[in-house]
Amino acid sequence: MTHSQLRPPTMADVARQAGVSHQTVSRVLGDHPNVRDETRAKVLRAIEEMGYRRNFSARALATRRTRTLGVVASNTTLYGPASTLFALEEAARAEGYLVSTVSLRRLTVKTLSEALDRLSEGGVEGVVAIAPQRSAVEALAELRHPFPVVAVGTGSGAGVPSVNVDQNLGARLATGHLLAAGHRRVWHLAGPEDWQEAVDRVEGWRAALAEADVEPPMLLRGDWSPLSGYRAGQELAGWVGRGLTAVFVANDQMALGVLRALREAGVRTPQDVAVAGFDDIPESEFFAPPLTTVRQDFATVGKRSIALLLDLIEGRTPSGASQVSIEPQLVVRASTFPYLPQPGVAPG
């Protein structure tokens, strides 16, 4: 750093210092092949000396590319959205894109639309919307934007390119597992009705029961929070001895609340009531007892979403389908079987 000025140096400044034209500087920066080594060295030296950095806005204006993607998300402190967000950014970075995020407290048509406007004004070339609420899905289909949008967690129903974990399958896995373990019926504590994932999990649960010719018992509702699970758990405790032996809870946080309520009511898990969750948050393995749950591969969700979005942006035909479905995986732990291994000890 030889001298510092008020205005940061431009490409022309560097060119002057190196004794070449600004275009040659551009070529060096762009890794253009036809530059003599000696010239390249001169230019690089000048860049180094002046601490030059290419101006983002000028570059973006000239190329008509910002190499920036947008992400709209909500509830980003929850494990699922946070993991998806992380995976999205990592995948985008691998493709040379930067990610601008808008995190909403509540996902409504209005907030979603404002978020898209904001990202649009921020020059993003495309957007991934983590939009598990059903209201948001409709909004996405209707809103007009000057860039492609890929939805995550909306289910595959809407007429929007989307990437989803197969929630229905996950619910069938969990419910089927409980039925296979000998339970006559499986109860369900569902998530909020306006979440597509909650709806899909209810349907998967119903399907698994139907397949086993079992009448579905009363459906309970929570709001994903441990507290709502705790309350539902208190209600469930009242049904022990009256046919309740197994519960499939729509997420791990609520399952935590259920476990606590059952324990307080003197109901043992899994001896009296087996409990399965959904998500496989890092804590689940250490619940009392460790929780059987369904794991979603968020890293893959992120990668596939970015791949799909870039296909759309580049105008190529999507290399896969524009409705991507990802298989979840059942993770069996002690909350459905008492004799399972301790945490941290790999089975077999």
Next chain:
Amino acid sequence: MTHSQLRPPTMADVARQAGVSHQTVSRVLGDHPNVRDETRAKVLRAIEEMGYRRNFSARALATRRTRTLGVVASNTTLYGPASTLFALEEAARAEGYLVSTVSLRRLTVKTLSEALDRLSEGGVEGVVAIAPQRSAVEALAELRHPFPVVAVGTGSGAGVPSVNVDQNLGARLATGHLLAAGHRRVWHLAGPEDWQEAVDRVEGWRAALAEADVEPPMLLRGDWSPLSGYRAGQELAGWVGRGLTAVFVANDQMALGVLRALREAGVRTPQDVAVAGFDDIPESEFFAPPLTTVRQDFATVGKRSIALLLDLIEGRTPSGASQVSIEPQLVVRASTFPYLPQPGVAPG
């Protein structure tokens, strides 16, 4: 939408359609006062009809402002970083800025430096670095960047503007609480040595013990994960009956593992051993038993960080100090007292 063309419409297109000059369009968009209502309406109508959106790059080039901030973070699926990230974005949005995030798997000098480069190429006007690892702090002080950087979670030692929750105070609160409850000694399960927050919590713990004239017992180390807490908990269980009655665990996830290990060893919490954590993750209230812990106000961290960064960007003297410290808060639950209220029931 009357017609769609290949190139999106420019300001000049809108001007032509509205029968004014492009500058008038610019004035309307910029809410400039001196535009006749009638003219404004004409322009707005043309904008609406053509679906015009102002080009971000051109605007940024002309104004020399991108109105974008960068955030570098790691471990973003953990509750603390995720909450901070959320608060930062929300605060930035309130100030009219967009946030570009780079989420690192591991925070090293190299990855941090690459992240800053990347954000720099992305045209950010300033960066907030969530950099709790000590190695990263040094890197921040040394690296040269063409924009201001505010550090979060680095502790206030480094010569970089920073915002921190007072970890030392938090540890003193938790340890003091256990001592006040009658425990002769308080053990500590610490986080990794290269995390500043872990170091500060150890120091706070030591300070509280010193104040009570107590010799600190053996220090245990974990890596923040429930599994490491579980392992430490197994070790701790061996000390029950030999002077161990209270443990301050450096975060809630590890505390979860400790609770589980103690339970498995037949040690009751809090009757035999009291346990306190740190963070107040949403699950803590539903642990078995509900966990006493230290709550950090991430929303305030986010707001103060953005305020500080914008001060630096605008070149104004920071309205507060350039080392911001935020007080944490002790949350007492059943893991340190057996008679405390149930979850969700507000204390009288």
Next chain:
DNA sequence: GCATGAATTGTTAGCGCTCACAATGACGTC
């Protein structure tokens, strides 16, 4: 009726870069 100033609108010149093309020079071929 015309000067005066304020309100409103238009004109011009960049912002700093990349792209397309032109120019230069070195080299080999017939």
Next chain:
DNA sequence: GACGTCATTGTGAGCGCTAACAATTCATGC
């Protein structure tokens, strides 16, 4: 030795916007 070819470098024209200034219109007072 003229010519074609290729590698290397330079030139000019935007990209679409805002800022500064110039020009025009309009209301008002005497």
